Amino acid sequence: MVRKIKVTPGIGSTSLLIQHSELFIQDVYIDKPQLLLIQNGSMTVHYQHQEVSLQTGEMLVLNSGQTLGLTHQLSENGPFSCAIMAWDNALLTDAGLHTPAFKPPLITVDHLQVIPHVPGAFRQSFIDTHNAILWHHGLPAPITRHRMLEQLLWLSQLGVRYSLQHSESMTQRVRELLVNNLHKAFTAAEVAEQLMMNEVMLRRRLAAENSVLRNLMIDVRMTHALRLLQCTDLAISHIAHQVGYESGSRFAERFRKRFGFAPTAIRGHLRAQSVHSPITSDVQ
Template sequence: MPAIDLTVVKANKRHSLRQVSSILPALCLVKHGTKQVIWDEQFLDIESQQLLLFPAGMKFTVSNIPDKDLYLAEMVSVPPQLISRFRQRYGDQLLITKRQPLENNLRCKVDTHTTEAWRQLMASIAAQAPDSLQEHYLEGVLLALSLNNDLSPIISIRADTLCERIQHLIALRPAYEWSTTKIAQQLHIGESTLRRRLQAEGKKFGQILLEVRFGQALNLLQTTSKAIGEIAIETGYASASRFSHRFRSHYGITPSELRKSM
């Protein structure tokens, strides 16, 4: 698995997706077109050459809108260990940045320094550079952004929740027949304890499983040419029709409709 997970999204027709979330914090740079995001009755447009901070676990309704038949965006996840190192090295710099309301600081200013840092990051990923070098360039992107933006939505200190531990476990093998019993065994806790702690976090195992599987399915649909039936199997669904029905219930669009917009 690469150090930095890169997703490149292209589309030639407008499409919308509900309940889009990310297990890890992420940065999304819109290269062409517009990304509209809605959350908690708030609305934000991310125009070409602007960057969206994508906090872990936060759910958006997303619309990708082409300009002259092209929408293009690059999205990278930010590993937890990199965030920890970044906070240790540049904590003073982060305190200087003025805090903004959430609706303002999810959209970042991208200056020439950030643009160059991003170019170097993309080049290192394309060249399959060593993991440490890719992380170095991503840290450079964060530093360039932090000079003019509040990065607290993605770098604030967060205690790992049980939900997050389960998400990471499922993401390693999304097609596996996961159950609360099997998850509890992997995490070395009792099943009743697992259920009780999830309830305290306001989470349900079935919903966590669905969101992780469909998050991976969405990524595969957007970034590969794999058949929908193959993607269904890779994310735990033996039936392509059942997969398509559940996908539409979750995102508000069928896999085939999404593919036609790309």
Template sequence: MDAAHGARVVATQAYTLKTLTIRDDAFIAVLGGRKTLHAPHARLSADVQQGVMLARGTQWDVTNDPAGRREYAALAIAFPAELIRECHALEAAAGLPEVDAAQVLAVDEELLAAVQRTLPPVAARPLAGALLRHRVLEVLILLAQRGHRFAPAESLPWPERVRRLVAQRLHADWDVATLATAFHVSESTLRRRLEGSGTTLAALVRDIRLETALGLLQTTRLPVGEVAARCGWKSHSRFTVAFQERWGVPPSVVRARLKDDAQDLTETA
């Protein structure tokens, strides 16, 4: 898998996302406001000049709050598993404790600049994949130098394999037969492997569509209706209901807009 660009997340009012599952190890640097993570037995907050490392496979209620400022703003980056393994093997990471849930740490100028370099370039020329990969790895090394590292990933479980394939074509009418062909296994084998993980194809497809919609609303200026269409919903209203049922807030509240370009935030489910 190629390294992914970092992303900027903005919110002009406080909202809480329910049971957000962290799919890949991630780091979020808070630029304005406050990010708070809630779990049954834990509560962590990251303010300006702080960041939080989030371990894959953990689940949180996440509050993004301007906290008296003009907006909540943060830079977020998720790390491909192969870069986690590469960093783990480096001398800089040797013997460090592994983040098994979440870790709040100070964000100095060097670390912040490294995260900013992973953002998509403003210029028309795209960032070469090899260069982006090195920039993402730089962030991991800087985190290690500050005393923290992620645990290397094991082989991907079947639900995660399905998620990653479905994410490439959210519009598709995914069924077991199509996926079984893509993975070169029988339909019965694929069903058995998903059932053994306690899930179904329909649940996985719904979750990845809603997670992708959340990301688009937080990091782009696409209209809510277009986000719904891109994520496989033909009905704007049904998308709004599904989104609020999953995340606890309507899409309009999550919409990442600055105040001088804000949309109406009165939409409800």
């Protein structure tokens, strides 16, 4: 299997996450509404002093703007893997799936919702859409948008929808600015200027949300690096450079301090393969 991410600006992303080591990953920020299909292994989600477990073949609906702990467990069939689809927040609003024109949902997902019994037609639609976007070159953006919206319609048929996020917190605004400019070493004054306020006000508003700008800068870079480690086969040195570190050893040190394990722990015994392995409808 080959890890991969495909981002379609203004619409969302699809990715294939593969992890070869069982690790507890603490405080993972969810920046976009997501739908996950567990392909192999199992996963435990830690949130608000609770734990939710998912098995192979189950789906997880995650809303954005929250921080979770995640444990990915391997199976005797191989490493943990899951297919992920994420929507840009604006797309959910534009799609109008929250209007009365759609069947009133039984569950509005503020945080997360497990779908243990996925209808076969929904599963196949998700798999086909995920594979088409991830592996087929040249899929037009309008078709990508249409097919990703179809998955939201399937959720609505199951009585599940994402709650629309209210006004963004200052922490979320800073995160969005930083994640879109990972190469830039912002000063506090530059961040404040981008957000059209002075530095004192920025720090004060972040402090009110128990956030510190320097810590946010590090966390955004390390969280993005984690995603690249899980969902791409890029060399670790290349990932370090993508998140603004010229020194691979300095990056590894920061990563270990943030997550408690080395970047190499994610990849485990993975060996490069030349042929990709798309998702199939068979549950291992």
